[in-house]
Every structure is written in structure tokens, then in C-alpha cells.
Amino acid sequence: MLAYLVRRLLYAIPILIGVNLITFALFFVVNTPDDMARMQLGVKRVTPDAIVQWKAERGYDKPLFVNSAASGLSTVTDTIFFEKSARMFVGDFGRAEDGRDIAREIATRMGPSLAIALPTFVLGLFVAVVSALALAFFRATPLDVWGVVLCVAAMSVSGLFYIIGGQFLFAKLFRLVPISGYADGLDAWRFLVLPVLIGVVSGIGGSTRWYRTIFLEEVGKDYVRTARAKGLGEHAVFFRHILRNALIPILTGVVVVIPTLFMGSLLTESFFGIPGLGSYTIDAIGAQDFAVVRSMVFIGSLLYIVGLILTDISYTLVDPRIRFS
Structure with missing residues (x-):
């Protein structure tokens, strides 16, 4: 297991370098340091001298990848890519274009993002698995048919509709919760109830339908017929055998959500005015803040790679046949 983890961690390094390189290239294909300077300075203060000074103060007056005017290692290290991207591998995220420390902003905003994402993830997973088990248990019945219809209908609706509809219905019409904003401490629950509820409802259709398909695939396998032949009841077959064997594909799907637990939801945080990492990212894109x-x-x-490794490890817990060397 240790050798496997070391190999996966070593594989992560070139992947992260490649992601950094692609992100850097894509950003500067559509933007130049001059464009960034104009965006940050504003229309009234944009002059050639101000642009030159802004780039010099922030290190954007250097070449992007190769500094032909330097010698030795400086041809690579004395560049925008190295100074702005390579330092992240040692945890140095630098400062945003407005001067704020990015690491401090991430640490501050991670709390509100987790406060939304964790309850949404746990409740959504529980509701989807229970609903899918119920539909698979009562398969080929009216409950199953109408359940699938509702799932497809829920999948067909944009997440933006749930957000706007939820704000209008529960915040503006019934005035049960605030329409937007955030508060620290125990008062935060008033601002989190609606985003969490919308997050669960908007994702339940696709998750339930997918988990139902997984459970139905397990129902027709030999071990299920063997369990029934031994006299086990249908409830025992579903909860002691089918659910356990379906955990591997469920875990595979769950790993996709892990980065969002920390990164936040872009739409939800933006529309509800929650100062999390999602809204932080949206604001940075709008301001052309490449540092953020x-x-x-x-x-x-990085979180996605860690999630993949944790998923592989969890496979050994739910299926003793899986071993890594």
C-alpha cells in the first residue's frame, strides 16, 4: 500500500505541472499583462507610464516562459510562469492583484464554502441512495415508474432555476429566510438553510437515477440469487448484499464531488452573496485576476488527485479482494 501511495503522489507532480502550464497558457492567450493593467487601473488612470509601473510592481514586465536576456537558470526562473506558478508547489500563492494575501483569503473563505458544501453533500448522498434503494426495491411498480419520471424531470431543470425559484418562494414570498448574505457564528444557519436545500433538490434527480441503475445491475447477479435461495428476505438481500457491493461505483462517483467541498459552488455562492471560495473565483475571473x-x-x-487516491484506498475497505502493491 505504501509503495502504491508513493507512486500515485509522484504521478501527481507532472499532472499538476501540466494543469498549471495549460491554465497559464489559456489565460495569457486571451489576456496580456497590458490588458490586466488596464482592468486594474481603471479607465481614468490608464496611461502608458501607469501600465509600465503596474507591471513592474507585480512582476508582469518579464517574459512569459523564457527570458532570453538572462543566462543560466535565470532564463527559466526569471519569468512570469516560474515566479507566479512554480511557487505554489511550496504553498506560496502570493498576492492577488489588489494586494490581498491569497492564502489568507482562502483560509478565511473556506469556512463558508464548507458550511454549504458539507451538509449538501451528506444530505444529498443520503437522500439519493435511500430513494434509489426504494425505487430498486419496488422496481417495475408505479412507484418506480413515477419516481424515474420525476428524476428525469428534475434533471431537465437548470440549477439556476432552482436558485431563483427558491429565493423568490422562500425568501421573498414567504420571508422564511434571508434572500442573500452571510453571518458568522450560530446565526449562519439562517443564510445556509436555503442554499443547502436547493443544492440537495437540484442534484437529487441525476444522483437517484444513477444509483438506481447501479442497484438494478446488482439485483440480477448470481450472488443475489444465491442469497435468496438460502432463504434471506428481500430487505436483508438489499441492505446486506446489494448495497455493500454497489459501494464501489458509488465511491467512484462521490470522488468527483470532493473538490467542490472545499472549492465551493460558483453559482450558489454568487447568487446568495456568500463569501466563499466559489464567489471568490467568480470575482477573480471577472476582474482578470490571474493570481487568484x-x-x-x-x-x-490537487484536491481532485487526493480524492482519487482516497477513493482507491476506500475500495480496500468495501471489497477485501482489492489489494494494492
Whole structure:
């Protein structure tokens, strides 16, 4: 197991370098340091001298990848790519274009993002698995048919509709919760109830339908017929055998959500005015703040790789036949 983890961690390094390189290239294909300077300075203060000074103060007056005017290692290290991207591998995210420390902003905003993402993830997974088990248990019945119809209908509706509809219905019409905003401490629950509820409802259709398919595939396998032949009841077959054997594909799907637990939801946080990492990323994209964008992409990639490794490890817990060497 240790050798496997070391190999996976070593594989992660070139992946992160590649992600950094692609992000850097894509950003500067559509933007130049001059464009970034104009965006940050504003229309009234844009002059050639101001642009030159802005780039010099932030290190954007250097070449992108190769500094032909330097010698030795400086041809690579004395570049925008190395100074702005390579330092992230040692945890140095630098400063945003407005001067704020990115690492401090991430640490501050991670709390609100987790406060939304964790309850949404746990409740959504529980509701989807229970609903899928119920549909698979009562397969080929009216409950199953109408359940699938509702799932397809829920999948067909945009997540933006749930957000706007939920805000209008529960916040503006019934005035049960605030329409947007955030508060620290125990008062935060008033601002989190609606985003969490919308997150669960908007994702339940696709998750339930997918888990139902997994359970139905397990129902027709030999071990299920053997369990029934031994006299086990249908409830015992589903909860002691089918659910356990379906955990591997379920875990595979769950890993996709892990980065969002830390990165936040872009739409939800933006529409509800929650100061999390999702809204932080959206604001950075709008302001063409490359320092924040590259940091968030790097963290998301790192979390996704960690999630894949944790998923592989969890396979050994749910299936004793799986071993890594």
C-alpha cells in the first residue's frame, strides 16, 4: 500500500505541472499583462507610464516562459510562469492583484464554502441512495415508474432555476429566510438553510437515477440469487448484499464531488452573496485576476488527485479482494 501511495503522489507532480502550464497558457492567450493593467487601473488612470509601473510592481514586465536576456537558470526562473506558478508547489500563492494575501483569503473563505458544501453533500448522498434503494426495491411498480419520471424531470431543470425559484418562494414570498448574505457564528444557519436545500433538490434527480441503475445491475447477479435461495428476505438481500457491493461505483462517483467541498459552488455562492471560495473565483475571473484564478485551479486539481487516491484506498475497505502493491 505504501509503495502504491508513493507512486500515485509522484504521478501527481507532472499532472499538476501540466494543469498549471495549460491554465497559464489559456489565460495569457486571451489576456496580456497590458490588458490586466488596464482592468486594474481603471479607465481614468490608464496611461502608458501607469501600465509600465503596474507591471513592474507585480512582476508582469518579464517574459512569459523564457527570458532570453538572462543566462543560466535565470532564463527559466526569471519569468512570469516560474515566479507566479512554480511557487505554489511550496504553498506560496502570493498576492492577488489588489494586494490581498491569497492564502489568507482562502483560509478565511473556506469556512463558508464548507458550511454549504458539507451538509449538501451528506444530505444529498443520503437522500439519493435511500430513494434509489426504494425505487430498486419496488422496481417495475408505479412507484418506480413515477419516481424515474420525476428524476428525469428534475434533471431537465437548470440549477439556476432552482436558485431563483427558491429565493423568490422562500425568501421573498414567504420571508422564511434571508434572500442573500452571510453571518458568522450560530446565526449562519439562517443564510445556509436555503442554499443547502436547493443544492440537495437540484442534484437529487441525476444522483437517484444513477444509483438506481447501479442497484438494478446488482439485483440480477448470481450472488443475489444465491442469497435468496438460502432463504434471506428481500430487505436483508438489499441492505446486506446489494448495497455493500454497489459501494464501489458509488465511491467512484462521490470522488468527483470532493473538490467542490472545499472549492465551493460558483453559482450558489454568487447568487446568495456568500463569501466563499466559489464567489471568490467568480470575482477573480471577472476582474482578470490571474493570481487568484491560477491558485484556485491548482487547489482544485490537487484536491481532485487526493480524492482519487482516497477513493482507491476506500475500495480496500468495501471489497477485501482489492489489494494494492
